[in-house]
Amino acid sequence: MRDATVVVALGGNALAPAGERATIANQFRHTRESLAPIVDLAREGWHIVLVHGNGPQVGDSLARNEIAAGEVEPLPLGVLVAETAGWIGYMIQQSLQNALEQAGIQREVVTLITQTLVARDDPSLTAPVKPIGHELTPERWARLGAQGVPMRADALGRWRRLAASPIPIGVVEAPVVGRLVEHGAIVVAAGGGGPPVYRDPVLRLEGVDAVVDKDRTAAILARDLGAALLLILTDIDAVYRDYGTPRAAPIRRMTVAEAEALQAAGQFGAGSMRPKVEAAVAFVRSGGQRAVIAELGSGLAAIRGETGTTIVAEGR
Numbered sequence: 340m341r342d343a344t345v346v347v348a349l350g351g352n353a354l355a356p357a358g359e360r361a362t363i364a365n366q367f368r369h370t371r372e373s374l375a376p377i378v379d380l381a382r383e384g385w386h387i388v389l390v391h392g393n394g395p396q397v398g399d400s401l402a403r404n405e406i407a408a409g410e411v412e413p414l415p416l417g418v419l420v421a422e423t424a425g426w427i428g429y430m431i432q433q434s435l436q437n438a439l440e441q442a443g444i445q446r447e448v449v450t451l452i453t454q455t456l457v458a459r460d461d462p463s464l465t466a467p468v469k470p471i472g473h474e475l476t477p478e479r480w481a482r483l484g485a486q487g488v489p490m491r492a493d494a495l496g497r498w499r500r501l502a503a504s505p506i507p508i509g510v511v512e513a514p515v516v517g518r519l520v521e522h523g524a525i526v527v528a529a530g531g532g533g534p535p536v537y538r539d540p541v542l543r544l545e546g547v548d549a550v551v552d553k554d555r556t557a558a559i560l561a562r563d564l565g566a567a568l569l570l571i572l573t574d575i576d577a578v579y580r581d582y583g584t585p586r587a588a589p590i591r592r593m594t595v596a597e598a599e600a601l602q603a604a605g606q607f608g609a610g611s612m613r614p615k616v617e618a619a620v621a622f623v624r625s626g627g628q629r630a631v632i633a634e635l636g637s638g639l640a641a642i643r644g645e646t647g648t649t650i651v652a653e654g655r
Contacts, residue, residue, distance in 0.1 A: 344386040344520060345568040345642075346561035348554050348618075349373060351392030351531070352574065353635050354427065357474060357497075361395055363430075370430045371438070376572065376638025377525070378438050381446050383639065386520045388564065390557040391431060393423040393531030397550060398472015398500060402479075416502060417534045417546040424452055424530025431527050447524045453512040454544065455533030455551045455559075457505035469504035469550055503549040505535055507556045511544070513563040520564065532556040554618035562625040569622040569630040570642065571615050576634040578616060578648040580606060592649045595620050619650045 354369045355361040380387055397419050404413040414422070428450030435448045457464075467489040474497040475483065475490065483490060489501040510516070510529060519526045532551030539545045554571055561569045577589035580601065593601070598620050607613040612632075619630030633640075633647025641647035 343384060344388070344561075344564060344566040345380060345570055346388045346390060346557050346564065346566050347377065347380070347638070348557035348569070348571045349389060349391045349635070350573050351394045351396055351427070351553075353572070354391075354430070355395040355473075356574075361399060361473065366396075366427075367430055367434065370434045373572075373635055374431070374435050374438050376636060377435060378442050378444065379639045381439060381444050381525065382442065386523070387525045388516060388520060388560065388566070389431065389435075389525065389527045390529045390553055390560065391427055391527070391531070392553040393420065393427060393550075394469075394471045395473050396423045396427060397502075397531060401472065401500070415546070416548045416550065417536075420531045420534040420550055421452055424533070425450070428452075428527045428530050435525065448527070449519060449524050450527040450530070451512060451516060451519070452530070453510050453516065453528045453533045453560075454536045455507045455529065455556050456509035456511060457507060457535045457537055457547060457549075457551065459537040459539070459547075461505035463505045464503045464547065464549060467501040467503045469502050469552065470499040471502050471550060472500050475499060504552055505547065505549055507532070507535075507551050507559045510556065510560045510563060511536065513560060516560065517564050529553065529556045529560055552614045552618070554615045555621070558618040558622040558625075558630075561622050561627060565626075567628045568642065569619060569627055570638065571619060571630070571632045572635045572638065573615065573632065574635065575612070576637070576646060578607070578612060578632050582606070582608070582612070590648050592644070592651070594651060594653050595623050596653055598650055616650070623650055623652050 353373050354366045400419040432448050432450045516528050532553040535547040536544045579587050622630050630650045631641045637646045
């Protein structure tokens with residue numbers, strides 16, 4: 340079973356792209372459009388775990404918190420991660436069930452809210468760096484700035500708010516995910532990277548007000564499941580050398596050592612490709628056969644090495 344297990348990481352921006360109102364109708368439409376590669380994998384007999392992002396959606400939930408603060412009690416960020424994992428999982432689950440039925444594929448789909456273990460003393464908890472939410476309007480930028488909310492402009496000059504993002508070290512419910520996958524279910528898990536928790540010696544599991552990078556969590560979950568493949572689907576067709584310059588060139592295949600050398604040379608953007616490459620490298624280093632980073636929609640072609648970027652261990 341493990342040789343046929345793939346963990347697929349799907350970005351939250353794929354469901355709520357920039358420049359479009361993030362209505363539920365629009366997000367359902369994009370969800371349906373994004374699931375063709377998952378149907379292809381199911382048709383080929385892969386055991387599938389699907390991990391999705393929630394950057395735009397959890398930012399919207401924070402905005403709703405702030406707008407409604409005078410009427411209802413705001414929810415902490417960790418709870419909002421679980422909330423978005425639930426309703427995004429519902430969209431994916433329903434849309435995938437319909438797509439599989441239409442394709443004549445008999446597979447069950449289930450969404451599981453999973454908790455992601457982090458270290459209580461992770462220094463990232465005090466240094467917000469992960470962009471969440473949509474691009475800020477000048478009015479909202481001014482209002483959040485006055486409140487001391489951390490923000491940063493991306494490479495295109497778009498301002499977004501920042502959240503703390505600790506490094507994942509485990510997924511609490513990984514054994515349950517594994518049992519469901521062994522029985523043939525397609526499992527939507529670690530939504531939004533999973534609400535982060537730490538182990539307290541007295542209280543046991545306790546939540547953290549932060550978000551976890553979904554690609555890093557997908558790599559941890561793939562490792563713990565003994566998956567053969569980590570597939571990271573994004574809005575770029577491959578990992579590029581000299582991205583954003585006239586010398587830009589796609590990298591179709593690289594070893595862990597080559598990826599780390601390019602990373603050390605500053606080739607990958609900290610808020611975009613870098614965490615994806617780091618997640619891919621971590622998975623292969625932990626014993627995974629290979630990791631693939633590719634454009635949404637090119638799942639099987641990327642697995643076959645026809646597109647995307649494949650990362651493997653030395654000598655493979």
